[in-house]
Every structure is written in structure tokens, then in C-alpha cells.
Amino acid sequence: MxxxxxxxxxxxxxxxxxxxxxxxxxxxxxxxxxxxxxxxSDFATGHLWFGLHRTDEGWVLREWAPNATEIFLIGTFNQWQRMESYRLKKRDGGVWEVKIPSERISHGDLYKLHLTWPGGAGERIPAWAKRVVQDEATTLFSAQVWEPEQRYQFRHSHFKADLSPLLIYETHVGMSTEEEKVGSYNEFREKVLPRVKENGYNAIQIMAIQEHPYYGSFGYHVSSFFAPSSRNGTPEELRELIDTAHAMGIAVIMDIVHSHAVKNEMEGLGRMDGSYDLYFHSNPERRYHQAWDSLCFNYGKDEVLHFLLSNCKYWLDEFRFDGFRFDGVTSMIYLSHGLGEAFSNYG
Structure with missing residues (x-):
């Protein structure tokens, strides 16, 4: 027992x-x-393989898209055109790959994938993109190459959270300013962290870290799971925020969303390779969350677990988050999504 x-x-x-x-x-x-x-932990290393990476030989991009019949890397570096030298080759297991010489892609370049599948085609943001930005004029999202010459260097690598007891301040960086605008990582670091410390908290739980197209969703309709929201600043500025919190003795918990995903296709995982069930359920009733107007992950697929567990490790290793608050757990473990359930007894 x-x-x-x-x-x-x-x-x-x-x-x-x-x-x-x-x-x-x-x-x-x-x-x-x-x-x-x-x-x-060894299993959860997909972020080191998939997505866009700079290597000693140049650039390499890999994407899992088994239903695709053709994929091109397009972006500002090739005038958003489908060129033969940017065509991905299909490998085993539905994985596609392209290698590009170093000089052809630069930090700050915008890019997407153009996929063709049986009966259709479309542009998609790579599922493993680590930086996604929105064009102010068109409002369209694109992945952005993020390889700055100077990466933020953490100064407090051996931080240990104070658990006696853990006093958590829940916060949303964008809504943390009194001004009528979206707050930034830098403003939060400079103005809010000192107040959190002064009021006796030893931990913060940050909402809306993962990129999301609709700001009104409070960050819960995630589109790019590996990209910190660009509304608030750069990845380096988020790293500095977390490092500064650690210097103050404040642990940083990430409000992570693995219970569902935004149903958008051009800037989300919806129909990533033209199919409906790449990351989600084949059964439409299980795939679609009626209350949230979003898509539910199929946790029975190894590739989905690889994606989500790698996502956890990515945020821990790359940004030094101290832990997670998992959103929507009842939706993850119950077929009913917990809707209409009081959970007030054992029955």
C-alpha cells in the first residue's frame, strides 16, 4: 500500500x-x-537539439513536423523567400533540419518556417523558438535570432531559497507599474523588487513569462513556450531580474503553463505541421478546451512529454528560476478538466 x-x-x-x-x-x-x-533530466534536453542554434560550423535549425512534405526557413536574411539553400531536409522520426553558414544569419534577424503539407501550406513560428517579437505595424509575430555578443553573466549561481517559511508575492511584470503601460523587466527589478524585500517576502511568483499573443489572457494562452515575453524586455533583462532577486535573498517561481496552449496557428502550436494532433489529442472533444478556448496537450505522446519536460529544464538552466507553479493542474489530470467539480470531499 x-x-x-x-x-x-x-x-x-x-x-x-x-x-x-x-x-x-x-x-x-x-x-x-x-x-x-x-x-x-537527460531525457529533458530537447531545447539543446531542436530550434535554432549557432555551432562552430554555422547555424543549424531542427523542427519536429512529421506531417510536412516541404519546409523552408524564411526571414529577413533572405527577404522572406523560399530559397533552395534554406530548404530543410527530412530526417528520421519526422524531424527536419537545415544547416546555414554563419555569415548568412545575424543576431536580431527575424525568421519563420514555411511548411507545406497534404492539402495546404502556411507560415509557422518554430515550436522551440527562444525569442519571439511582434511587429507594431502589422501586429504579426516572428521568431527572432537571439545571440548577443554579451550574454548576461549570473553573479549569484549558488542561491538557496529560504523555506522557513516561504513567503510568496504573486506578481505580473507587465501590470506591476502604476503607469498606463506594460511594465518591463528592468522597471520591475529597479522599483518592485526592493519593495517586495522591504515587506518581508522571500519569494516571488511571476505570471505571464512565456510568450502569448493576447495580453488580456494574463499570459495563460501561451504560443511560444521557450520564449520569455518580449513585451517586457529581452531575455538578458529577465536573467538580470532573477539574478538581482537572488542577491536580495528572494526566490523566483515561474507560473508555467503546460495545461493547454493557444489555438492560434501562425504564432502557436495549433496545426504546426498541418495536422491537428501533433502536440494535441486526435479526438476533437479532448483536444479543445471549451471553457478556455484553447488546445489540450496529449501527454500520452513521448514527443509531447519531451517538449514539456525540456521546457521545464530550459527555464531552470537558462534563467535560473527556482521552481514552478503549474497552472491548470486539474485540467491536466481530469477528463472533465475539473469543470463543475467542487473538490470538497473524497467522493
């Missing part, structure tokens, strides 16, 4: 269901770690 049931006798009537879920978890863990040959 599991300890959770030993410690709470009221769960005894549900022992079979709980044991079943636990057994399934152990099986999936074994599958993902190759029966223990690698760790879950």
Missing part, C-alpha cells in the same frame, strides 16, 4: 485507482529513461 493511503485512511476506497495511476507513472518513467539507463 502506498504511503499516501496509509497516511490518509479516507483514500482507502480509491486505493485501486491510485495504485493504478502510480503503476502507470512508473511504467512511463521507465519508458522515458530507457529502463533507468538515463535520467529524466
Amino acid at each position: 502506498l504511503d499516501i493511503i496509509k497516511n490518509d485512511p479516507w483514500l482507502a476506497p480509491f486505493n485501486e485507482a491510485i495504485e493504478g495511476r502510480h503503476s502507470y507513472y512508473l511504467k512511463r518513467l521507465s519508458d522515458l529513461t530507457q529502463n533507468g539507463k538515463i535520467t529524466l
